[in-house]
Amino acid sequence: MKIEKYLDIAPEVAEAVKAGKPVVALESTIISHGMPYPQNVETALNVEKVIRDNGAIPATIAIIGGRLKAGLSRDEIEYLGKTGSGVTKVSRRDLPVIVAKGMDGATTVATTMIIAAMAGIKIFATGGIGGVHRGAQQTFDISADLEELAMTNVTVVCAGAKAILDLPLTLEYLETKGVPVIGYGTKELPAFYTRTSGLSVDYEIDTPAELAKTIFVKHELGMNGGILVTNPIPEKYSMDPKVINKAIDEAIAEANAKGIKGKETTPFLLAKVKEITGGDSLDSNIQLVYNNAALAARTAVELSKMK
Ligand code: PSU
Numbered sequence: 001m002k003i004e005k006y007l008d009i010a011p012e013v014a015e016a017v018k019a020g021k022p023v024v025a026l027e028s029t030i031i032s033h034g035m036p037y038p039q040n041v042e043t044a045l046n047v048e049k050v051i052r053d054n055g056a057i058p059a060t061i062a063i064i065g066g067r068l069k070a071g072l073s074r075d076e077i078e079y080l081g082k083t084g085s086g087v088t089k090v091s092r093r094d095l096p097v098i099v100a101k102g103m104d105g106a107t108t109v110a111t112t113m114i115i116a117a118m119a120g121i122k123i124f125a126t127g128g129i130g131g132v133h134r135g136a137q138q139t140f141d142i143s144a145d146l147e148e149l150a151m152t153n154v155t156v157v158c159a160g161a162k163a164i165l166d167l168p169l170t171l172e173y174l175e176t177k178g179v180p181v182i183g184y185g186t187k188e189l190p191a192f193y194t195r196t197s198g199l200s201v202d203y204e205i206d207t208p209a210e211l212a213k214t215i216f217v218k219h220e221l222g223m224n225g226g227i228l229v230t231n232p233i234p235e236k237y238s239m240d241p242k243v244i245n246k247a248i249d250e251a252i253a254e255a256n257a258k259g260i261k262g263k264e265t266t267p268f269l270l271a272k273v274k275e276i277t278g279g280d281s282l283d284s285n286i287q288l289v290y291n292n293a294a295l296a297a298r299t300a301v302e303l304s305k306m307k
């Protein structure tokens with residue numbers, strides 16, 4: 001079986017991968033479930049531009065009509081953004097079913113990593129990853145993103161994780177699974193809306209070239225699994241921790257009261273936090289995605305020079 005049976009790589013992306021040029025993957029659940037329309041479409045298009053401005057080729061990933069796609073057209077991005085949560089959120093367990101049924105799907109961090117790896121893309125930029133949810137001791141709610149980081153060879157550049165998660169347990173899980181967690185220019189795990197969380201990361205790395213070297217070494221050693229790069233939100237867009245933490249606590253209380261569970265939990269909490277904080281958290285969210293895209297692109301450029 002050739003992977004082309006299921007996977008469409010956009011010509012520009014295929015050419016770049018083949019030539020060893022820098023490419024950065026992007027996810028689509030952030031478009032459909034992570035932000036409201038029309039800001040989601042605007043952000044998805046701008047983020048591709050940020051990647052180009054920093055010397056790499058963007059490949060936004062999704063499933064359209066049962067085809068795995070690495071590189072979307074403008075119309076496809078517009079469609080995912082407009083349809084929003086009407087598009088199925090596809091994590092690892094959903095992927096074969098959605099393909100077999102010929103359906104559309106927005107890819108999470110986990111499935112974006114899977115498809116990026118199939119397409120030969122080594123670096124992926126997003127906002128926040130899924131992780132161990134608060135109360136996971138009872139609910140067992142641990143995002144498939146963490147398991148994917150344990151096994152799939154893609155580096156994920158994010159702004160840490162939202163405090164809707166249990167951040168200490170998320171770090172423990174990543175340690176158990178052998179996933180390097182790197183702070184970009186920091187020794188602290190950023191908490192998405194804020195630059196600090198009070199938790200330490202394993203290592204601080206300060207340049208894209210050093211990041212690229214770590215990725216290169218891991219691949220050369222044949223060690224499977226990803227690397228998590230946590231890049232703090234730019235100071236001027238970071239939020240007041242008191243405001244954001246209060247919103248998160250309220251969102252979690254409401255999710256519990258409503259009995260929200262499974263794959264609905266993360267989208268529900270994201271939407272609730274946004275509603276409580278008004279537009280502020282959305283602005284921060286958009287800016288940190290651009291910041292991560294720029295770092296991912298610059299790292300991809302450095303990685304493309306390594307032999
Ligand atoms: N966290 C965010 N924004 C997001 C997501 C998480 O701050 O958009 C999305 C990502 O696609 C992530 C997914 O992979 O939610 C995790 O969902 P779950 O917890 O159901 O695995």
Ligand code: MN
Nearest residue numbers: 141142143262
């Ligand atoms: Mn979950």
